[in-house]
Amino acid sequence: MLDVQKVRKDFPILNREVNGKPLVYFDNAATSQTPQIVIDAIVDYYSNYNANIHRGVHTLSQEATDAYEVARKKIQHHFNAKHAHEIILTSGTTHSINIVATGFTSFLSKGDEIIVSALEHHSNIVPWQMLCERTGAFLKVIPMNLEGELRMDIYDELLSDKTKLVFTNHISNALGTINPIEEIITKAHKVGAAVLIDGAQSCPHIKPDVQDLDVDFYVASAHKLCGPTGVGLLYGKEEWLNKLPPYQGGGEMIDQVTFEKTTYAGLPHKFEAGTPNICGGIAFGVALDYMNSIGFDAIAAYENELLDYGTQKLLEIDGLKIYGTSKNKTSVISFNLENIHPYDIGSIVDKLGIAVRTGHHCAQPIMDFYKIPGTIRASFSFYNTKEEIDALVEAVKKAQMMLS
Numbered sequence: 001m002l003d004v005q006k007v008r009k010d011f012p013i014l015n016r017e018v019n020g021k022p023l024v025y026f027d028n029a030a031t032s033q034t035p036q037i038v039i040d041a042i043v044d045y046y047s048n049y050n051a052n053i054h055r056g057v058h059t060l061s062q063e064a065t066d067a068y069e070v071a072r073k074k075i076q077h078h079f080n081a082k083h084a085h086e087i088i089l090t091s092g093t094t095h096s097i098n099i100v101a102t103g104f105t106s107f108l109s110k111g112d113e114i115i116v117s118a119l120e121h122h123s124n125i126v127p128w129q130m131l132c133e134r135t136g137a138f139l140k141v142i143p144m145n146l147e148g149e150l151r152m153d154i155y156d157e158l159l160s161d162k163t164k165l166v167f168t169n170h171i172s173n174a175l176g177t178i179n180p181i182e183e184i185i186t187k188a189h190k191v192g193a194a195v196l197i198d199g200a201q202s203c204p205h206i207k208p209d210v211q212d213l214d215v216d217f218y219v220a221s222a223h224k225l226c227g228p229t230g231v232g233l234l235y236g237k238e239e240w241l242n243k244l245p246p247y248q249g250g251g252e253m254i255d256q257v258t259f260e261k262t263t264y265a266g267l268p269h270k271f272e273a274g275t276p277n278i279c280g281g282i283a284f285g286v287a288l289d290y291m292n293s294i295g296f297d298a299i300a301a302y303e304n305e306l307l308d309y310g311t312q313k314l315l316e317i318d319g320l321k322i323y324g325t326s327k328n329k330t331s332v333i334s335f336n337l338e339n340i341h342p343y344d345i346g347s348i349v350d351k352l353g354i355a356v357r358t359g360h361h362c363a364q365p366i367m368d369f370y371k372i373p374g375t376i377r378a379s380f381s382f383y384n385t386k387e388e389i390d391a392l393v394e395a396v397k398k399a400q401m402m403l404s
């Protein structure tokens with residue numbers, strides 16, 4: 001059982017006011033808030049052992065290197081990767097996806113196919129379009145139904161021996177749908193395709209096991225997991241990461257350099273050119289410790305309670321429609337009010353101290369599917385409360401009254 005009042009004390013930002021009202025933060029799908037223990041880790045790093053890693057013999061450099069490698073091990077254990085060197089620290093999900101998409105250029109030929117889901121974030125569409133332009137491969141899309149679920153019957157039809165790569169998010173950031181990734185992975189492997197899963201939206205709610213999933217690549221960002229911005233991971237199976245060419249050239253990623261020829265460093269350094277976000281990586285490890293100390297089962301159970309409560313309360317409002325009604329979804333509620341632009345609602349509820357997201361949520365194709373300009377998205381985290389949901393419902397009612 002999760003003690004939400006106790007948990008809330010860990011997050012200093014939850015004490016602040018916005019426009020004279022207590023902050024209600026319902027934009028967790030865009031970024032999560034940061035607990036004091038993670039803030040302390042950042043302050044400790046810059047106060048006590050800020051130094052560049054992997055090159056210095058001096059004490060500070062060794063301390064920073066040790067802490068960074070401890071963080072990599074924490075991430076390895078959290079995701080249950082077989083080896084620590086299968087965890088590449090990146091600047092985030094977008095960077096991780098681009099490493100794989102760029103690397104696949106050398107594996108694809110004209111006529112090959114890449115399958116993506118209709119529920120993708122823009123960061124998960126554009127790199128594949130660019131990859132197709134470079135290689136002459138084709139992009140195929142698994143469509144969605146009105147509930148916001150993937151059409152798995154069509155996925156079966158799209159798969160063939162031309163399929164070289166399949167990617168989908170684990171959970172849609174726009175609608176909260178949990179995709180059946182186990183089935184997606186198994187079926188892709190049957191035709192010999194590799195699978196990349198975007199876990200940016202699932203990791204805050206579910207602890208993934210990359211070995212159990214047998215996934216080839218898995219990516220996520222720390223900032224949606226109570227960690228800082230600008231750091232994330234690329235997990236890849238060792239054999240894939242060995243085959244994949246490096247993404248950027250620079251310091252750290254080389255073994256020997258002469259003007260005639262450079263040989264690359266081994267994993268993970270081959271993909272970590274330049275000075276990384278050292279402090280961010282260390283803080284990412286601390287954030288994972290923090291979330292594990294609360295427990296992902298407790299987090300999921302509590303967030304599901306919030307989802308059920310919020311869904312029920314919001315649907316009591318006249319003319320309110322929820323988009324994404326799958327039974328398999330996390331605590332994201334995307335909605336609209338009849339004849340009112342989502343942006344207008346968002347601005348009024350902000351005046352009342354409530355942070356929601358309005359717009360297309362970097363998922364324009366989903367909005368086009370529903371023929372709407374965007375939605376209002378309230379995404380709940382384990383530090384939110386039912387009282388805050390009541391405040392949102394009141395604020396939306398007030399906005400509706402003012403705008404109609």
Ligand SMILES: *Cc1c(COP(=O)(O)O)cnc(C)c1O
Binds near residue numbers: 094121169172201221
């Ligand atoms: C947030 C998000 C991303 C992008 O993450 P960045 O940290 O901005 O790189 C990608 N995919 C999904 C599903 C997301 O929710």
